[in-house]
Amino acid sequence: MLTVTGQKRLTNNTVEDVYPEWSPDGSEIVFASRRDDDGDLEIYVMNMDGTGVTQLTFNTSNDSHPSWSPMGATSPLLRTGTVS
Numbered sequence: 357m358l359t360v361t362g363q364k365r366l367t368n369n370t371v372e373d374v375y376p377e378w379s380p381d382g383s384e385i386v387f388a389s390r391r392d393d394d395g396d397l398e399i400y401v402m403n404m405d406g407t408g409v410t411q412l413t414f415n416t417s418n419d420s421h422p423s424w425s426p427m428g429a430t431s432p433l434l435r436t437g438t439v440s
């Protein structure tokens with residue numbers, strides 16, 4: 357069971373970091389961001405402490421609302437869609 361006892365800023369930039377979702381085991385967070393400078397959303401994953409940010413999608417569409425596959429999976433199940 358994950359117990360949250362405080363708050364820590366995990367991202368710090370001038371663009372959107374949106375649609376975060378914890379991994380089933382609480383060790384990682386998948387999210388969408390516009391941080392790659394081409395203006396559309398991409399999907400990223402990071403450790404629960406904000407380290408180890410890894411970009412998972414690379415395209416010109418808005419990739420958003422990522423979700424995790426069922427308990428025990430080791431990587432996010434990605435679902436892409438257009439953000440209005």
Ligand SMILES: [Ca+2]
Pocket residue numbers: 396397398399413414415416417418419
């Ligand atoms: Ca994209």
